[in-house]
Amino acid sequence: MAFISAVATQHYHHSAETLPTSTTNNRVKYVFQCQSKRAKRSLEETPTWSVAVVFFVLVAISIVIEHLIHVVASWLKNKHKRALYEALEKIKSELMLLGFISLLLTVGQDLISKICIPKSVGNSWHPCQKDRFSDSEYEDSCAAKGKVQFVSAYGIYQLHIFIFVLAVFHVLYCIITLGLGRLKMRKWKAWEDETKTTEYHFYNDPHRFRFARETTFGRRHLSFWSKSSSLLWTVCFFRQFVTSVAKVDYLTLRHGFITAHLAPQSEVRFDFQKYISRSLEDDFKLVVGISPVLWFSAVLFLLANTHAIALIFTHPPPKKNGADSEFQIMQIILLVGTKLQVIITKMGVRAQEKGVIRGIPVVEPGDDLFWFNRPRFILFLINFVLFLNAFQLAFFMWSWYEFGLRSCYHKHLEDGWGLGFQGTKFCYNAYYGHLRFIIQFLCSYVTFPLYALVTQMGSAMKPTIFSDQVATALRNWHQTAKKHPKHSTPFS
Structure with a gap:
């Protein structure tokens, strides 16, 4: 290679x-x-x-x-x-x-x-102060x-x-992202198996009328806080840390997807969990890619690593120099997770407008629930966070290896936390490592699987509705039909 x-x-x-x-x-x-x-x-x-x-x-x-x-x-x-x-x-x-x-x-x-x-x-534009290497002698x-x-x-x-x-x-980050995402989805398999049982269909009898607010889904999402935009976003923000995907949410979204896109008899036969898993894998091939926009952000990171500038892409600067980029990256992923929770609640609010329902509440999919009516924009933000997190951690490990923690790339260790260099070094390593792990965990285990589930509530149905064998057969049939068009008909 x-x-x-x-x-x-x-x-x-x-x-x-x-x-x-x-x-x-x-x-x-x-x-x-x-x-x-x-x-x-x-x-x-x-x-x-x-x-x-x-x-x-x-x-x-x-x-x-x-x-x-x-x-x-x-x-x-x-x-x-x-x-x-x-x-x-x-x-x-x-x-x-x-x-x-x-x-x-x-x-x-x-x-x-x-x-x-x-x-x-x-x-000009040095990562260190101008006089730091003024006495350096090199050819x-x-x-x-x-x-x-x-x-x-x-x-x-x-x-x-x-x-x-x-x-x-x-x-390494690509492997961790897929592994944590599939680990989160593994618990959904038991919920999917439950939909095949007699008890499930008895409890969710489609001929039984109920008020939408009295259902389990309604009690979870339809409350006083769902009527206020500020309270709605606040509750959804904290909810992603506790139960990002509750059982009732999964079952309700499953029912809404089948009602919108499939025949009624598919309620028993369709494996929604396997479909979500295929969708996650399909989204994963986009997440692992590095688009020109991401490369441009990497260039900005290297450009902004100067003593004179503190931008969003810089390493954690001294307290006097501005904001911490790690927290800004975390803010992006937390905002995405909150938005996905808000979408689920808003679908519940729409279902409440019907008042009386039969069986499971039917949530209606729609791209209008997403930013700019584009569900894929959320996937771009996830991709951006994962790449930038990996890039900055790689930069940190490289600069540590090449220059040590006393270098100007880690200037805040000297200006920093008043613990002496050794104490600051320990605290910084713990802070930096744990924060990077938290960002990776939130993005891979919480936000990415939640995205794969919620985006099924878009207006369009994904091609992963078909198994790989069926999709391959359909593509082969389409290619064959293009190569051998009919030149005549029985009526010509």
Whole structure:
């Protein structure tokens, strides 16, 4: 695989000698001192056996990873998991894109490092204070021209390592997202099985008349707070932490979906939980993708990591410098979860307008309940939160490894919480790790499955209503019909 080979080759090129210390100044000094003293050996001066060993290890690792991906793809095909197979292909495409970026950095390293810019431009937009490295001594090929390098070779190498870390965290977050989502849906299976029992149909006799407010669904959603917009959003905000998907909500939405889109006799035969699971997998292939908008947000993150600016994409700055981006990301996912809860309650309010109902309350689907009449917009927000959370955690781990917690990327550790560096370090690690885990957990275990359920209440029915075998048969039939159109009819 080009990505693994490019990263390992670049790391081997810059790590032939062990750096004596982890501090930023000494690492930079040491690397460029080694370069000035011609410490790097070329392949002409390197034993062939060491070159062969490095080459063999890189190829072996690449082949093993490629084989594992092939095994997973074959298993998904055999299990007729078309959506997950497409998601795997999309992950491979994203890794290939990162591999190409890594390869371009390797090939263009010398060319980029030879670009010279004026000192006035090079001394702007630093992540650290201007005088932090004023005494640093390192070789700059542009110094003779009175200029500075656009990006040094060592800086390109560090960026190279960051791309590798980003790829690892992107794949890891994708696996966690799907795993937690399916874990949440597993408990819905028992509710689905209950709809096949005699007791369920007796209790929800479609010939029995009831007031909508007296049903279990009505008692949960139809109260004094549902009449006030502010109280409605407040209750729905806290509800996502307790029972994001209650049993009565699942059964009512199931009944509303079947009533709107299927025949009445499908109430017993239709497996709504399996349909939701297929819809989750279908949405997952969109969540794992990285759109141009997300790449642009990543560029803004890197651009805004400067001492002079505190934007939404920056790391947690000192208290005096502004808001915390982690809490802003959490606010987005909490807003999405609250909106989904509000949609369920509003469907209950609509059902109440009928007064008297028969059997289970019938909630009416509609895109008008969603922001901009677009249910997919919520999926974009979920995708945005997952990507940005993975990106920022990857950036944090990379900057910790490359520069340590005393670097200017973690300036608030020095300005921060009045506990001394060691105490602040412990508190910050606990704070940062737990907050990232909470965001990932809320997004994957609470919001994403809730989205898969509530979006079935849109105006349109998803193609995942058909099983993978039926969907494949329909696509094949459609392709065959296009290739062999009728040229004549019995009446021609």
